Amino acid sequence: MFYRKFPPPAHLQPFVECFYIWEYSKTLAKPLTVESPPSGFASIVFNYGTPYRVTSQKLNGGFVPKNFLTGQATKSYQLQLSGQIGMVGIVFRPAGLHTLFGMPMYEFSDERTNLRDVLGKCVDEYSDKIEEASSHGERLALLEQFVNVQFLRKNPVADRTDFAANLIVDKRGLININDVISELYVCRRQFERKFLQKVGVSPKYYTRIRRVGHLCNELAQKRWKIDDWQDLIYHYGYYDQSHFIKDFTEFIGKAPSLYVKNNAELANYLKN
Incomplete structure (x- = not known):
């Protein structure tokens, strides 16, 4: 099991808590249920492993979208994992996702929203490149690029x-x-x-x-x-x-x- 967090570059630190990579290239011997408390952070996740399920007060154990945005979790939730684990994510400071992307975050609390529905077709390009990447470094660089494009477009200022x-x-x-x-x-x-x-x-x-x-x-x-x-x-x-x-x-x-x-x-x- 490989999991590691990576700090963002200095210009993104007011808005991004960290980037992460979570992998298990072997096939899980049996399904794994992992419980998480609410963390206080929103995130964007790109999944290149086996699709997985989430159970929470709003989600009843259905498969989450391949690439998704999640807002504030207000209660504990469970991941039901099987097959291979492969995902990368951007964990945002509490107001960072709105400051960078302008979305009303109350609409995303306790949800896993398809990222393409929110940000459009540009998501597909990054999803494909992340899946095809041959190293952790390449995937990390793609995450930073994904945020940097929006940073340059928005030129955000923390308020x-x-x-x-x-x-x-x-x-x-x-x-x-x-x-x-x-x-x-x-x-x-x-x-x-x-x-x-x-x-x-x-x-x-x-x-x-x-x-x-x-x-x-x-x-x-x-x-x-x-x-x-x-x-x-x-x-x-x-x-x-x-x-x-x-x-x-x-x-x-x-x-x-x-x-x-x-x-x-x-x-x-x-x-x-």
Whole structure:
């Protein structure tokens, strides 16, 4: 199993979190179900492996498009993989996809939307080249080119919404939205409307998504033990254990102890 993240060039860093390549060239001996918590990032994915299924609150285990755009995930979801794994992706900073491509992100929350339906026939050229590429370097270069073309066409500038959304990510969701609004000297109603347009969910809800997503990644990488629940609750700003369990279960669909014990989540493969 090969998975690796690659940082974007400096001019794309306000808008792109990373590029990634995920491959398993052998045929999986048996179908693999991998669960992922919401991460707080939108992405564009090109799949050159075996088609796979996704189950979520909106998707009922059907095959996802070969190349797709995904907005904010608001709940945990599962990938059902079989055959060979081969995909590359662009993970965007929370407002980056809108800033670069201008799409209303609230329309894409919890969805896997065919990329050709959104961006047109130009997707086919990149899809073919990515599939035909003979190295990871070639595929990475094609991803950068794909974003750079739009960057040069759009000449984007990160605005206050980008700044606020990126700050929520950097603070792992542990931030007071009222303080952010005061710091930016913006009207709350205008800020919330713009945030919904650019990120896909409300600012307050996004802090909760980012907090639980980062927490799940910490649990997946075994940085916390079950005996450390009280320290974890304090570290992530929950009022008490019942608040922590309620919030966790709302997003993940299971209690934290069951998640740690039984779950083969995506973070075991897609390490940060």
